[in-house]
Amino acid sequence: MTASPAGHALSVRNLSVEFPSGRGRLLAIDDVSFDVAPGEILGLVGESGAGKSLTGSAIIGLIEPPGRIASGEILLAGRRIDNLDDTQMRHVRGREIGMIFQDPRTSLNPLFTVSRQLTDTIREHRPMSATAARQEALRLLEMVGIPAAAQRLDSYPHEFSGGMCQRVVIALALAAGPRLIIADEPTTALDVSTQAQIMKVMKDLCKSSGSAMMLITHSMGVIAALADRVAVMYAGRIVEIGPVADVILHPRHPYSKGLIASIPSLEQKMARFSQIDGAMPRLGRWPGGCSFHPRCPSRMDVCSTVRPELTEKGNAMMACWLDAS
């Protein structure tokens, strides 16, 4: 946290997102801060309902109403983008932030050719003739590794396999050369062997273009393979953030510990799985103090009343009262 916000591709400061409801306003993201350096891949990991996808939507300014950003700042290369109006934000989306969604088959409009969707996106952000845009579309498809791209340019999405569709989606997200890519579960809908290919494409592209990436996933394996740093989210907050090797191999927050321990191992057969009891509470039923305390094996009195803040512990930061003193 030493560099100035300007040095970061993305800085999120004290971000909170709320949903008005019958029972008052519900905080779905509560005071989240993190940075992503240029060329860095930050993994955002957590179970469903932790608020990781919502964080991604908040950054690109596409939270579904009635949800809205309650407080905090989002800075893209030092420029505040959370208070931009719709037109200004439209020029940020696609041009400066690219987004990749989970299901490649539903992400592409089934009624338009791949080239149409690509050229529309390219020409939206870069003044270019139709033929030049088509050339660029071809270049993008080749870049993401679509074989015989020239012949497939005018195909419709249903003529592609799942993995090929996701490559097209990546090409679309990269069409205007964004400085930040938000990838929301980019490999979840794919088969294991295809998954690895897509991860490789994403990692290579990040390295070669210098774009930063925010990788949102529930899979620790994907995080381990791709990310440089990882933030673990629970109930709308970051509970632990640090370099991947530290957090995944030596987690210290009881939740990260439990989460990683509950992943079935491929190395050693166990008689019983290590489990965290209970489940993540639903939105609006989050307990006070540390919201993990009802499930925490090492909870203390303080945990149920006072909320721990993120504090530095070695290479990583975590929000826990354990060895806080």
Place this chain on the structure above:
Amino acid sequence: MTLDPAQPSLIAVKGLSKQFDLSPPWWARLLTGAQRRVLKAVDDVTFDIPRGKTLGLVGESGCGKSTVARCVTNLMVPTSGRVDFNFGGAVEPSTALSPEGRRKVQMIFQDPYSSLNPRWPISKTIAEPLKVFGLKTSRAEIRDEVRLLLETVGLHADDAHKYPHQFSGGQRQRICIARALACRSEFLVLDEPTSALDVSVQAQILNVMLELQARLHLTFLFISHDLSVIFQMSDYVGVMYLGRLVEIGPTAEVFRRPRHPYTQLLLQTVPRTNLVGQIRAPLSGEVPSPIKPPGGCSFHPRCPHVMDVCRSVAPKQTQSGAELVACHLAAG
């Protein structure tokens, strides 16, 4: 071959095939010259499961593992082949199961959100098999049994009157297990039972299943695309690719020394948390459409060890150590 000659098999599947005819109607084929299109979802699959053991079936989407599950439980009628059960008495083919036999074969489904009738309180769902099979008759007995079953799977007995939407995914999966237990089933098909759940909840559900298996001596057919779950849960594992069983054997053996190149590929590409920063992937290749599988060995276009014979001849299953492998390499 049987997986464990010392143990009697509870279920034996022989030459199971299931085809779906996707061809256009005959008049359209006549007029447009279109070809018949037959999807071989399952192609000549043979295996057996010893009593009290777990066979894991693993493979990518479209490999036919769910179709096997449906054929085994009689939700689908196989095109050919047979499924025989032996619950200790006579051998019963699955197509002619007695009500008693049917009761013993139950299934846990993937989607906990659709596997419970949303209009029924869960007590009614769990009580249904008790009534249908006449296991309990009086109202008080049924109520007590439902409470007992709920506690067995780790839920509160007082929640019996609640409706499915009041439960989380993991809790619903427990309710489904309770329904299967209500049948006093002996053989459970688990079709991706945890793939809709979060990791920490997955661990809970898998633990429940392990405990119940040990206590009630249950036999499992465990279907999953997750290699590590299969590794942990099963005694034997079968690997499927495009409708065929390419490798089957004791879990430890298959995972330690995979013999089929496809199994090797799967094990190599699965992301592991202990390998930080490593992506081990072949550059290209995807599962082809099961409607038009490649000729010969259907894996040959992706196989790094492909030989000429692979393109033309489909390999037969051959014994290799404690395993059966369908590969020309293993055949020597």
Place this chain on the structure above:
Amino acid sequence: MLLRSMSESHLWHSLRQSVTTMAALLALTVLVVGAVFSPWLAPTNPFDVASLDLLNASMPPSWLPGGDFKFLLGTDAQGRDMLSAIMFGMRISLIVGLCSVALAMAIGITLGLTAGYAGGSVDAFIMRFADVQLAFPSILLALLISGIARSTLSSQTYQASALWVVVLAIGLSTWVLFARPVRAACMVEKTKDYVHAARLLGLGRVTILLRHILPNVLGSVLVIATLGLGVSVLIEASLSFLGVGMPPTQPSLGTLVSSGRDYIAAGEWWMTLFPALTVAVLVLSVNLLGDWLRDALNPRLRLAR
């Protein structure tokens, strides 16, 4: 059963949120009470020929010059009190509407469930049948059926059974309204795992359909039934307007509009306007209620999957 599991509090809460729905419910209650209890509530009995007096004919509503407070909404050309005629007419309109919805629902649900669950050639046959049916828009079919009844029955039998002919005509021409969504919903439900679980218990098709699937498609049926009531009342009114629905001896709202129509040119608009307005308010409030039901049940249905 349905409402209980939807939890009454939820429906009630959403009902109180919507002012228009409350208003519609109120209007509907007033109209239905007025119609059901018309023999006791109506100021006069419009069918009692003895009480008619031609001196009272064509009187404007009571608040206009020449109006009489005895006849709040004026009188028709025979001196009938319009208010009473409307209340009695609405009774007939509602009976026809409800009966024909019930008929359409019975046919539609049965065929829809059968087609959806059986699939294959049974499904194809029923749905082709529905397609042919769709080629005859409902009002046309209703016209045809009452036309046939008119030409086959003697005029006396026809008069006596006019109500049932109209019910039959509307019911037979609107069943597709139910059959298609029920079939679609049934096809969705039957692939769900709770149905598979029921099949594993060895339950028969009929048992599964009635115990498991039917309760789960009732939500959409309820919405269609509400909207269908509006449609039925409209068709009945149109048929009567065209002179092939309810005869003047048993006047429904549509019949009243139709018989008052000739007097518009003479400036005696109330004979048409008031019955027509009643139809409009009736159908509007039914539609509002249906819309609200759909919105109130839908997110719930989606959540419960």
Place this chain on the structure above:
Amino acid sequence: MLTFLIKRLAQAGLVLMSVSFCSFLLFNFVGDPVQQMMSATASTEDREALREQLGLNASTPVQFVRFVGNIAHGNFGNSYRLGRPVERLIAERLPATLELVAVAAVFALVLGIAMGLQSGLAPTSLLARITQWGSLIGVSLPTFFIGIGLITVFSVWLGWFPAFGRGDVIQFRWWSTGLLTASGLQSIVLPAITLSLFLMTLVMRLVRGELLEVMRTDYIKFARARGLSKRLIYLVYAFRNTLVPVITVIGLQIGSLVAFSIITETVFNWPGLGLMFVDAIQFADIPVMATYLMLVALVFVVINLVVDVLYLAIDPRLRTGSGGSGAAT
């Protein structure tokens, strides 16, 4: 693709066959034609002769084949009431109805789609709320009431438009058009509005509903995340996806526009087929009824074939015929 079209053509043929069979049944079993055609005093021999002459003594299948053959030759029999060939009557009345339906359909589609888009894209705007309410009232009002109301206001009170009839028409061979004369245009305004209102509100609600549905899909979210302009997202991407389900319903409903023209024509005394049909029902004029039915079915079938072709134009997935590859795993 060819399979798809052949299938639809076969279905269309099936519909026409069933409808002509219904018409045939109408002819033969409802109301004895001999009874209708001869006076009550005619002798039994005369009746028998006429029977023979009409071919009524042949077996039912033979009669049906003859019936279809007659239709194929454009011979629909004589009207009981007017004693003239039905095809002539139809030909005289057809232009009036088709013009009315066409004008109403254009009204309904253009305004309905425009209002639907508007209220779907800005569901909370004042205009959207007004159209939303208007549409609800629109589907709740009986067609005849709208017609009577329009006549009362615009003809009786204001005197802007004629209350009935078609105005002056120009004859082109057998087709007569009212669209080329001032009085003809004036005359068509009120009936066309009356007829179009129901479809217009339906189209509007449908477009709005489908658009809201499409706006929730991943590909629209992804298009927004790529920073595409609103115009492109709404009017090109989302609109085309909205059209797929919308044209099906529109296809079905344009058919029913023909049916609803019965009421409109009655209210406005419009000299079209609907008016003729109502008269035919009153007098049990079976040949006219039967022919009208077949005509409506034909219109329905033709419109639906057009819809199918539109489908092919809009949805590439149908063109390659690979729709059904998502089989069980």
